[in-house]
Amino acid sequence: MKKLILKAGRDRPIRQRQPWIFSGAIEKFGREEAGSTVRVESSEGELLGHAFLSLPNKSLAARMVSFGTQDPDEAIVESIKRALVLRKSLNLDSDALRLINGEGDYLPGLIVDSYAGHLVLQISNAGWEKRREWLKDLLISECQPLSIYEKSVGPSRKEERLEDREGQIYGETPEVVTVNEGDVKLYVPIHKGQKTGLFIDQREMRGFLRNLSSGKKVLNLFSYTGGFSLAALKGGANFAVSVDRSELALSLIEPQLEENGFDQKRHQSIQADVFSYVREQKKLDFDLIIVDPPALAKHAKDRVAAARAYKDLNREVMRRITKETMILTCSCSAAVDDKLFSQVISQAALEANVMAKVVGRHQMAPDHPVSLFHPQGSYLKSLLLISFDLAGKMD
Ligand code: SAH
Numbered sequence: 001m002k003k004l005i006l007k008a009g010r011d012r013p014i015r016q017r018q019p020w021i022f023s024g025a026i027e028k029f030g031r032e033e034a035g036s037t038v039r040v041e042s043s044e045g046e047l048l049g050h051a052f053l054s055l056p057n058k059s060l061a062a063r064m065v066s067f068g069t070q071d072p073d074e075a076i077v078e079s080i081k082r083a084l085v086l087r088k089s090l091n092l093d094s095d096a097l098r099l100i101n102g103e104g105d106y107l108p109g110l111i112v113d114s115y116a117g118h119l120v121l122q123i124s125n126a127g128w129e130k131r132r133e134w135l136k137d138l139l140i141s142e143c144q145p146l147s148i149y150e151k152s153v154g155p156s157r158k159e160e161r162l163e164d165r166e167g168q169i170y171g172e173t174p175e176v177v178t179v180n181e182g183d184v185k186l187y188v189p190i191h192k193g194q195k196t197g198l199f200i201d202q203r204e205m206r207g208f209l210r211n212l213s214s215g216k217k218v219l220n221l222f223s224y225t226g227g228f229s230l231a232a233l234k235g236g237a238n239f240a241v242s243v244d245r246s247e248l249a250l251s252l253i254e255p256q257l258e259e260n261g262f263d264q265k266r267h268q269s270i271q272a273d274v275f276s277y278v279r280e281q282k283k284l285d286f287d288l289i290i291v292d293p294p295a296l297a298k299h300a301k302d303r304v305a306a307a308r309a310y311k312d313l314n315r316e317v318m319r320r321i322t323k324e325t326m327i328l329t330c331s332c333s334a335a336v337d338d339k340l341f342s343q344v345i346s347q348a349a350l351e352a353n354v355m356a357k358v359v360g361r362h363q364m365a366p367d368h369p370v371s372l373f374h375p376q377g378s379y380l381k382s383l384l385l386i387s388f389d390l391a392g393k394m395d
Pocket residue numbers: 194198199202222223224225226227228243244245246249272273274275292293294
């Protein structure tokens with residue numbers, strides 16, 4: 001097996017179990033194709049673990065799959081088994097589960113979600129690409145899935161010069177799978193939907209919000225397939241409005257209302273660009289508003305522009321509230337951390353001239369574990385605010 005030797009004094013992150021090796025830390029590595037497993041050694045020749053090699057000219061040059069002297073193939077199998085055992089022990093009241101969460105399960109770049117027994121596989125680097133068939137067989141024997149659908153797409157694949165790959169690799173996955181999140185039935189458009197079909201990472205927040213919804217009028221901005229709206233209606237909301245630009249996502253809301261036994265009159269779908277929609281409204285006369293945009297910063301270099309976009313969006317929402325309004329505002333940009341997000345939202349409130357108290361923060365979904373040694377894995381953040389106009393009186 002080829003070696004990757006770190007520069008003197010650059011072994012500390014690896015000793016601290018960070019999974020990513022950047023090219024600047026590397027003294028030399030043998031010529032090997034992307035996806036190969038290499039021994040990672042300190043400058044003194046100590047074995048620190050094993051890593052999947054990326055392309056030689058990449059800044060993120062390798063990703064650790066094992067630490068210390070453990071055999072990497074054994075370590076990978078063990079990490080997969082540990083990930084699966086964890087999901088069982090979590091006892092979550094849902095059959096939409098993330099079974100493998102990449103770096104959070106010490107399996108960099110590997111995502112496996114399960115929707116009522118149908119697996120969706122997402123591979124984002126060459127290491128897994130090489131082991132794809134092996135991985136498929138392992139998932140079949142360990143999970144006994146009904147089917148496996150592959151959705152290996154996204155920017156990190158491009159960086160590894162891997163073509164996107166999507167399609168059925170085992171059994172048959174229905175276009176739309178129905179899952180039970182608690183006692184709410186959700187439709188998951190696996191083939192044509194976003195991500196692997198559902199934003200499983202917001203499960204706990206949907207539950208949280210549901211408990212706050214009784215008697216409320218709810219606006220769900222960037223609703224996707226209406227998960228928050230359905231949770232709110234289940235919690236007794238009077239009325240919910242879902243706004244998204246995706247026709248496919250919105251088209252699934254009506255049948256889900258029916259499936260859950262909700263009166264269609266309690267919901268309205270609006271297909272629109274949310275940024276323009278908000279600006280076009282004179283007032284947003286709602287009790288509860290959800291603002292859950294897509295990642296506005298895709299890379300660290302977009303951090304400042306994204307912070308501004310979050311600020312502007314939230315300010316425009318806050319400016320239009322008509323009474324004491326609960327706002328659940330979220331960011332799934334890894335580059336915008338908790339601290340920056342709080343600063344941005346407080347600046348938005350100042351500019352909108354509203355008072356705001358934080359009454360809740362993001363509750364992460366435990367099937368999306370974050371490695372203690374790789375806090376960057378914690379990308380999703382939310383603030384639940386009670387906000388009211390500075391000049392306003394009690395309603
Ligand atoms: N809250 C959702 C997930 C939202 S994901 C849930 O819990 O399921 C972000 C959504 O924003 C996607 O559905 C995407 O279609 C939508 N979107 C992205 N840009 C948009 C825009 N400019 N206007 C409206 N919707 C947009």
